[in-house]
Amino acid sequence: MLKPLNRIVQKLGVKTLYYLFIAVNLIPSLFLVFTEPYNMPGKVALLLFPIGVLLILLSLLKRAGLVKLFLLPLFFFHAFQLVVFSLFKEDVVAVDMFLNLTTTNASEANELLSSILAPTILACLIYIVTIILVIAEFRARKYYTKSFLKTNLIVGFILTVVSFTLFPVSKDYNTEEFDLHTNIYPINVLYNMGFAINKMGKIIDYSKTSGNFSFQASRDASKSENDIYILVVGETSRADNWGIYGYERQTTPNLSNDSNLIVFRDALTQSNTTHKSVSIILSPASAQNYDQIYSQKGILAAFDEAGFETIFLSNQARNSSFIEYFGDQAHHTEYYRDNESTKNHYDEVLLERIKYYVDAANKPTFIVVHTYGSHFNYGERYPSEFAKFQPDHFSAIEVANRDRMVNAYDNSILYTDHILHEITTILNQSNKSSAMLYLSDHGEDIMDDRRNRFLHASPNPTYYQLRIPFIVWFSPKYQNTHTQKVELVKANKNKPVSSNMVFPTLLDIANIETPFLEKDLSLANSAFTLQERMYLDDHDDPIHYTKTNLKEEDKAMLLKRRISKY
Numbered sequence: 001m002l003k004p005l006n007r008i009v010q011k012l013g014v015k016t017l018y019y020l021f022i023a024v025n026l027i028p029s030l031f032l033v034f035t036e037p038y039n040m041p042g043k044v045a046l047l048l049f050p051i052g053v054l055l056i057l058l059s060l061l062k063r064a065g066l067v068k069l070f071l072l073p074l075f076f077f078h079a080f081q082l083v084v085f086s087l088f089k090e091d092v093v094a095v096d097m098f099l100n101l102t103t104t105n106a107s108e109a110n111e112l113l114s115s116i117l118a119p120t121i122l123a124c125l126i127y128i129v130t131i132i133l134v135i136a137e138f139r140a141r142k143y144y145t146k147s148f149l150k151t152n153l154i155v156g157f158i159l160t161v162v163s164f165t166l167f168p169v170s171k172d173y174n175t176e177e178f179d180l181h182t183n184i185y186p187i188n189v190l191y192n193m194g195f196a197i198n199k200m201g202k203i204i205d206y207s208k209t210s211g212n213f214s215f216q217a218s219r220d221a222s223k224s225e226n227d228i229y230i231l232v233v234g235e236t237s238r239a240d241n242w243g244i245y246g247y248e249r250q251t252t253p254n255l256s257n258d259s260n261l262i263v264f265r266d267a268l269t270q271s272n273t274t275h276k277s278v279s280i281i282l283s284p285a286s287a288q289n290y291d292q293i294y295s296q297k298g299i300l301a302a303f304d305e306a307g308f309e310t311i312f313l314s315n316q317a318r319n320s321s322f323i324e325y326f327g328d329q330a331h332h333t334e335y336y337r338d339n340e341s342t343k344n345h346y347d348e349v350l351l352e353r354i355k356y357y358v359d360a361a362n363k364p365t366f367i368v369v370h371t372y373g374s375h376f377n378y379g380e381r382y383p384s385e386f387a388k389f390q391p392d393h394f395s396a397i398e399v400a401n402r403d404r405m406v407n408a409y410d411n412s413i414l415y416t417d418h419i420l421h422e423i424t425t426i427l428n429q430s431n432k433s434s435a436m437l438y439l440s441d442h443g444e445d446i447m448d449d450r451r452n453r454f455l456h457a458s459p460n461p462t463y464y465q466l467r468i469p470f471i472v473w474f475s476p477k478y479q480n481t482h483t484q485k486v487e488l489v490k491a492n493k494n495k496p497v498s499s500n501m502v503f504p505t506l507l508d509i510a511n512i513e514t515p516f517l518e519k520d521l522s523l524a525n526s527a528f529t530l531q532e533r534m535y536l537d538d539h540d541d542p543i544h545y546t547k548t549n550l551k552e553e554d555k556a557m558l559l560k561r562r563i564s565k566y
């Protein structure tokens, strides 16, 4: 094994290997030149900077291969970056992708990775061959000549200086800015990793930083009537595939016939990732003030303070995020999916538990239900009797299979319609004053246009990831006793709404009072005012949803579906 490798090193020579190493490191940058929305100086800087720095670093030590050994960890980022390319066709590894490495459960990762196997293997192959060559070169004890190193050092220095002088005239058309830590690979990816580690630390410290928090929530005792409120958080369900949202297929036959339902036709999420979106849904935090999440508690704690029995039922796995922390603030917390077993439960596993708690309720009760909804792999989300749209089996994620993928996805919506109908049936049968609010955490791309984008949680959202179903259901009894609130919710149904409105709206519906209820955000309040709809970006800053690098295809859909610019 070693001898042939030595021969390859001899034959190529240390100088060729020197430049080959730089070339291999430039593969991601070459992709980015084509994908990133930079002006010409920005694109030039994107290439010159890594070339310059690599020339300098590789010229620091005479022994061939030694500096390269220290730089090998970069290959982890390159491989990760190439996987991101094959998934999203643009962008660098984001903060959320580093966090998802720790929050995504094993079966989820397998589902994902198997669908992008070919490009992943190719990328890994290139880097593995390079790693072997670097080790062989180091063991061969070869040395660069002084003049070779000196020339490259000078060239490297000049290229680095030139790239820095380009910065002031460089521009990222998205942000209208340009700087090293957001625009130059791999500096931006290293920065994102640092950001992710820092954020992970804050998440781990959450119990300490939020321990003394109180909503100071209360409720008028005269309004306590053993009422029941259920918040259902959907997964990866996009409004465009819902019958009640105008889809040509009838995927929501039950909800379409429910006169107690109020449909918000123009609803957007504040994040396209589960852990951020659901955290916002379950708390007073929003894109506008996301950092307050570290010092506050969630919606279950607010209902608890107001005297409610609180229950959190989840068909997702625990993932050490705020979803888990907020869920644990309930009196009863139950999970039906775990990281160890690959056992797949349909969302109906939650129904009998909901029925149990509704039937047992002898005081005001609040239930949060976290479903698995339409999460990939779609075909595994519904039992066979809901496989109405056929064929729904596909082995590979490719354009040729798009119709089958959409069939499976639509079947999962059909099943969601059934689940929601069953929940309202349970509430109806209880004969209590009750309400249910359902929304999805984000949408999904299913190769909808020539971009052939797939899944969600990409660094930049698309129209299909942003637009979500958002519905409110009131029992006849609630409608009789809260005419005004129901009328207010109805009056707002065509207004532009956002996922951060769930917290104030639900508290308002349940007559809970707390200084943390922002009435202008409550859809059940006369103080409700139209809000600029913000999106939580990768560095946890708010940006208006129209500034999220939406493409022509997205803008066309926003126009077609008459989504407000608010």
Ligand SMILES: [Zn+2]
Binding pocket: 235, 236, 273, 274, 275, 441, 442
């Ligand atoms: Zn999700």
